[in-house]
Amino acid sequence: MSEQALDNASNLAPGQARCPNEPTTQEIIARDKVGAPTWVRSESYAYMGSDDVTIDRYVDPAYAQKEFDRLWTRTWQFACREEHIPEVGDYYVYDIGRNSFIVTRTAENEVKAFYNACLHRGTKLRASNTEGCASEFTCPFHGWTWNLDGSLQKATCDWDFPHVKEDEFGLPEAKVELLAGFVFINMDHDAPPLAEYLGDDFLGHLKSWKMENRYIVGHVAKVIPANWKLTMEAFMEAYHVIETHPQVAVSNADANSQYDTYGEHVNRFISSLGVLSPHLRGQYTEQDVLDQFTVGDSSVLSGADRQLKEGETARQRMADMMREMFEKATNSDLSGVSDSELLDCFSYTVFPNTFLFAGISLPMVYRFRPVANDHRKCLYEVFFLRPVPKDGNRPEPAECVMLEEHQSFKEAEGMDPGFGEILDQDTENLLLQQEGLEATAKPGITLGNYQEIRVRHFEATVDKYVADNA
Structure with a gap:
């Protein structure tokens, strides 16, 4: 200069x-x-x-752990595009840190994101980085099965689980919003709506x-x-x-x-x-x-x-x-x-x-x-x-x-x-x-x-x- x-x-x-x-x-x-x-x-x-x-923030593993605990669990994240899951039953696995989600179309105009873990003994229901189509989600370990909407369909040998209440054993979900062909998820159910998170200026540009x-x-x-x-x-x-x-x-x-x-x-x-x-x-x-x-x-x-x-x-x-x-x-x-x-x-x-x-x-x-x-x-x-x-x-x-x-x-x-x-x-x-x-x-x-x-x-x-x- x-x-x-x-x-x-x-x-x-x-x-x-x-x-x-x-x-x-x-x-x-x-x-x-x-x-x-x-x-x-x-x-x-x-x-x-x-x-x-x-x-x-770049070199300390403890800082990275804070991010996993406090940032990734509270922010809206692009998980997939709608063309990844165009039909009912289509799913896409999105992983962030130790968390994993099955993002699936449960109805023509409804998308849900289920935590990707069996509620019996924790096995992933779908492997990381996979996608496909399903009518139900079955654990490969013991066969516990959930319907596409996340409700419990079957607990293998249910006679041995009288303490499992079907209406309390639905797959936990993250929040989901659709915008401009993108599927966003957020683990924090108290998070602001996606539109508020992004702001009017950006939404006007995006449109x-x-x-x-x-x-x-x-x-x-x-x-x-x-x-x-x-x-x-x-x-x-x-x-x-x-x-x-x-x-x-x-x-x-x-x-x-x-x-x-x-x-x-x-x-x-x-x-x-x-x-x-x-x-x-x-x-x-x-x-x-x-x-x-x-x-x-x-x-x-x-x-x-x-x-x-x-x-x-x-x-x-x-x-x-x-x-x-x-x-x-x-x-x-x-x-x-x-x-x-x-x-x-x-x-x-x-x-x-x-x-x-x-x-x-x-x-x-x-x-x-x-x-x-x-x-x-x-x-x-x-x-x-x-x-x-x-x-x-x-x-x-x-x-x-x-x-x-x-x-x-x-x-x-x-x-x-x-x-x-x-x-x-x-x-x-x-x-x-x-x-x-x-x-x-x-x-x-x-x-x-x-x-x-x-x-x-x-x-x-x-x-x-x-x-x-x-």
């Missing part, structure tokens, strides 16, 4: 500084030919202090995306050798792009990205594409920006005309090309869809462990879960979503591809190699970060006031759940 820029920043109130001499995200979007909707043009940043965030009209076309999972929060936070900012993803910085306005918070449980960033990184200003032309985005076998626009006309920007040409490509692919008219929705990255964190990516170009969901017996590992999942075909026949969701820890994301079937490389870069830093936090003499991590506000906001909410008086 220049001396003049430092002087300017020092005269601003904490949290007000932005990338010097550069357009903001909103200024970039305002120049687009097809204007953006309200949810894109909104801003909701609030300064949350500059204190370090303590590292015990625009019509995610209920998408289905899972790809699902990749991998265990990452780092705490689940560290792994999530690697994806919460674009500050790392210039160092970690240099191959995309030429067409990524990383330091211009916008960061927003909504209540306690939702935050987001908007990262504009088709714009040169401020770190590279003066080193590349508009033509270079377009070439970087479209060159290579992994680019969806690799065969497109890449010669800019006089006065034309790379961002506008990219938006026009993306619109044409998606119109052909979906046989639809996208003339009213904004350039920003076609190009930009919209990443929303839904606390505690889900990322939703809005827009057209990146319809994805990330999910993160701690590994039950190792606070230094987590399960990271990527779901790729695609619009349901025009005939209304929803394809079955793709089966999960589980990678080994040593495997590259590029090895996952159906994975775009360029995107797989980005995921590899994002996760390769994490073991070093986990080990570094365990080796450091510094008791906390230091965060930027603006570019890392999502991390601070997220950890502030973690603190509220695990506090001793929570």
Whole structure:
């Protein structure tokens, strides 16, 4: 940063500084030919202090136990998509720590989540990471059986259990709510409704995306050798792009990205594409920006005309090309869809462990879960979503591809190699970060006031759940 820029920043109130001499995200979007909707043009940043965030949350097994006891038992979690359980009797097993749930459709418009344990001697009724269809749930050990609605159907040799009252032996349940094609569960029956938990701002945004009209076309999972929060936070900012993803910085306005918070449980960033990184200003032309985005076998626009006309920007040409490509692919008219929705990255964190990516170009969901017996590992999942075909026949969701820890994301079937490389870069830093936090003499991590506000906001909410008086 220049001396003049430092002087300017020092005269601003904490949290007000932005990338010097550069357009903001909103200024970039305002120049687009097809204007953006309200949810894109909104801003909701609030300064949350500059204190370090303590590292015990990443390295202390006792802290991880507090999370299992106080956080995971009281928060709304994305358990599965409705397309996982489209018919009555379909079920999907969702595990979080030691807890396990059978999420099942018990009627056309009813979904329940049963604790996945026999009430006789505790055997799991269904194995972890399984799904299927059933008319009843039978324990494989002694044959005790529950009906689809969770009521007790049979206690083997019931003459020996006169003390078991049928009406008191239904399978315990978690709360369930459906939203935009997602099935959310919460173990706390006193928890606020999901709508209240998420807030009106986010629900207004979500309604625009019509995610209920998408289905899972790809699902990749991998265990990452780092705490689940560290792994999530690697994806919460674009500050790392210039160092970690240099191959995309030429067409990524990383330091211009916008960061927003909504209540306690939702935050987001908007990262504009088709714009040169401020770190590279003066080193590349508009033509270079377009070439970087479209060159290579992994680019969806690799065969497109890449010669800019006089006065034309790379961002506008990219938006026009993306619109044409998606119109052909979906046989639809996208003339009213904004350039920003076609190009930009919209990443929303839904606390505690889900990322939703809005827009057209990146319809994805990330999910993160701690590994039950190792606070230094987590399960990271990527779901790729695609619009349901025009005939209304929803394809079955793709089966999960589980990678080994040593495997590259590029090895996952159906994975775009360029995107797989980005995921590899994002996760390769994490073991070093986990080990570094365990080796450091510094008791906390230091965060930027603006570019890392999502991390601070997220950890502030973690603190509220695990506090001793929570």
